[in-house]
Amino acid sequence: MDFSWLKEQDELYTRVISQVQDRLHMQPEQFWTRAQWLLCGDMRLLGLSIPERYGGSGFNALTTARSIEAFGYASEDMGIVFSVAAHLFACAMPIAGYGDEALKSRFLPGLCNGTLIGANAITEEGAGSDIFALQTCAIREGDAYIVDGCKSYVSNGPVADCFVVYATTNPAHGYLGITALVVEKDTPGVIIGEPFHKMSLKSTPACRITFQCCRVPIANRIGNEGQGSLIFKHSMQWERSCLFAAYIGQMERQLERTLSYARQRRQFGKALGKHQAIAHRLAEMKLRLEASRLLLYRACWRFDQGQDALLDIALSKLAVSxxxxxxxxxxxxxxxxxxxxxEYGIGTMLCDALPSTIFSGTSEMQHDIIASELGL
Ligand SMILES: Cc1cc2nc3c(=O)[nH]c(=O)nc-3n(C[C@H](O)[C@H](O)[C@H](O)COP(=O)(O)OP(=O)(O)OC[C@H]3O[C@@H](n4cnc5c(N)ncnc54)[C@H](O)[C@@H]3O)c2cc1C
Known part of the structure; x- marks a missing residue:
C-alpha cells in the first residue's frame, strides 16, 4: 500500500490552490458571477473528470477529488466550490457517462469551458430522500417528450443554461420507469423560480424549477428510456465521493486557522492551545479530518478500480459531512x-458545513446504505 501522491498530482494540487487564491476574488454575501464562472473554466475546474476530447481533463475520481480538495482549501467561499462540483458531477458527468455522441459534443465543451452552466433537477416537494417517488412526467409525443412537473431545489437553477432533469416516462415501472433528459433553459414552458434566501453556501444560487408542457427533443435524452435511476445513482457516486473532498479542504484550512489562533491567543497566562481541554479539541479535529480523508481517498480509489464502491462511498460521505x-x-x-x-469567516465554515449531511443523500440514507451493505 502506497499513500504517496504522484508528482503530477502534487503539482496539480499546488497549482489549483495558487490559481484560486490569486485569481478568484469573491464578494461576500453575493452570488458568484458569470465572469467568475468563466474563470473557473479557464482554471480547468469545470471539467476535471470529463474526457479530454470534450474539453475536460480526463482525471480519475482520486485526482478529481484531490483537485476539488485544493479548491475547497483555497476558496474561502464554499458556495462557488459547491456550484462547480454540482455542475460537474450531477450535470456534466451523467451526459459524459451515458449521453450519445451528439449530446456529448453539444453540451460538454461548453460545460467544461464555462460558457454553459449546468444543474441537476431531481428533488421534488414529495420526493426528497424517497427520490424515486418523483412525479414529474415525460410523455412521448412524436420526436419529443412533453415534460410536466416541479423540481423543488435546484442548485445553480437561477442561472443555469441546462438542467439534467429526471422524469417518469413509465409510472407503472416505478424506479425502472425514470428517464434523464437535458432540458435547456430557453425551452418554452421552463419557469425558473426566484432564488432562495439561504443560511449556507450563500453564493450558490438555488431555486425551484417548473416545467409546463415543455417539449424536449428525444435527442436530449441521456441514455435509454428507463435508465434514469441508474444514471442518477452513478452521478451520486461521483458527487458523494468527489464533491465532499471540498470539505476536506475546508477542514484543513479551518484546522490551520484554529491552531494558529490557539497558539497566539493567551488566557490565564498561557496560550489557549496549552490548556488541555482546547488541545484535545484540536486533536479531535485532526483525527476526524484524517480519518474522513482516508475514507474518501479509498472510496475514490475503489471507484477508479471499477470495484463496487457503494459501501466505501457511503462511509466516506457520512464521515466527511x-x-x-x-x-x-x-x-x-x-x-x-x-x-x-x-467578517472573521469561522462561523461561515460551520454554516457551509451544515447542509452537507442533507444534500447528496442525508446521513440517514448513508446509514441505510451501509446497513444494507452489511446485510441488514
Ligand atoms: C444545499 C443543498 C443543495 C441541494 N441541491 C440540489 C440540487 O441541485 N438538485 C436537486 O435535485 N436537489 C438538491 N437538493 C435537495 C436534496 O437532495 C434533498 O434536500 C435531500 O435529498 C433530502 O430531501 P428532503 O430535503 O426532502 O428531506 P426529507 O427526505 O424530507 O428528509 C427529512 C429528514 O428525514 C429523514 N428521513 C427521511 N426518510 C427517512 C427514513 N426512511 N429513515 C430515516 N430518516 C429519514 C432525512 O434523513 C432527513 O433528516 C439540495 C439540498 C441542499 C440542502
Missing part, C-alpha cells in the same frame, strides 16, 4: 466570540 459539522463547531468554540463574527 459529520466531521465538517463537528469541526465547524469546534473551530467556532475555540475562537470564542470571534467565532460568531461573520
Amino acid at each position: 459529520e466531521a465538517a459539522i463537528l469541526g465547524g463547531l469546534d473551530a467556532m468554540h475555540i475562537h470564542g466570540s470571534l467565532g460568531i463574527n461573520s
Whole structure:
C-alpha cells in the first residue's frame, strides 16, 4: 500500500490552490458571477473528470477529488466550490457517462469551458430522500417528450443554461420507469423560480424549477428510456465521493486557522492551545479530518478500480459531512466570540458545513446504505 501522491498530482494540487487564491476574488454575501464562472473554466475546474476530447481533463475520481480538495482549501467561499462540483458531477458527468455522441459534443465543451452552466433537477416537494417517488412526467409525443412537473431545489437553477432533469416516462415501472433528459433553459414552458434566501453556501444560487408542457427533443435524452435511476445513482457516486473532498479542504484550512489562533491567543497566562481541554479539541479535529480523508481517498480509489464502491462511498460521505459539522463547531468554540463574527469567516465554515449531511443523500440514507451493505 502506497499513500504517496504522484508528482503530477502534487503539482496539480499546488497549482489549483495558487490559481484560486490569486485569481478568484469573491464578494461576500453575493452570488458568484458569470465572469467568475468563466474563470473557473479557464482554471480547468469545470471539467476535471470529463474526457479530454470534450474539453475536460480526463482525471480519475482520486485526482478529481484531490483537485476539488485544493479548491475547497483555497476558496474561502464554499458556495462557488459547491456550484462547480454540482455542475460537474450531477450535470456534466451523467451526459459524459451515458449521453450519445451528439449530446456529448453539444453540451460538454461548453460545460467544461464555462460558457454553459449546468444543474441537476431531481428533488421534488414529495420526493426528497424517497427520490424515486418523483412525479414529474415525460410523455412521448412524436420526436419529443412533453415534460410536466416541479423540481423543488435546484442548485445553480437561477442561472443555469441546462438542467439534467429526471422524469417518469413509465409510472407503472416505478424506479425502472425514470428517464434523464437535458432540458435547456430557453425551452418554452421552463419557469425558473426566484432564488432562495439561504443560511449556507450563500453564493450558490438555488431555486425551484417548473416545467409546463415543455417539449424536449428525444435527442436530449441521456441514455435509454428507463435508465434514469441508474444514471442518477452513478452521478451520486461521483458527487458523494468527489464533491465532499471540498470539505476536506475546508477542514484543513479551518484546522490551520484554529491552531494558529490557539497558539497566539493567551488566557490565564498561557496560550489557549496549552490548556488541555482546547488541545484535545484540536486533536479531535485532526483525527476526524484524517480519518474522513482516508475514507474518501479509498472510496475514490475503489471507484477508479471499477470495484463496487457503494459501501466505501457511503462511509466516506457520512464521515466527511459529520466531521465538517463537528469541526465547524469546534473551530467556532475555540475562537470564542470571534467565532460568531461573520467578517472573521469561522462561523461561515460551520454554516457551509451544515447542509452537507442533507444534500447528496442525508446521513440517514448513508446509514441505510451501509446497513444494507452489511446485510441488514
Ligand atoms: C444545499 C443543498 C443543495 C441541494 N441541491 C440540489 C440540487 O441541485 N438538485 C436537486 O435535485 N436537489 C438538491 N437538493 C435537495 C436534496 O437532495 C434533498 O434536500 C435531500 O435529498 C433530502 O430531501 P428532503 O430535503 O426532502 O428531506 P426529507 O427526505 O424530507 O428528509 C427529512 C429528514 O428525514 C429523514 N428521513 C427521511 N426518510 C427517512 C427514513 N426512511 N429513515 C430515516 N430518516 C429519514 C432525512 O434523513 C432527513 O433528516 C439540495 C439540498 C441542499 C440542502
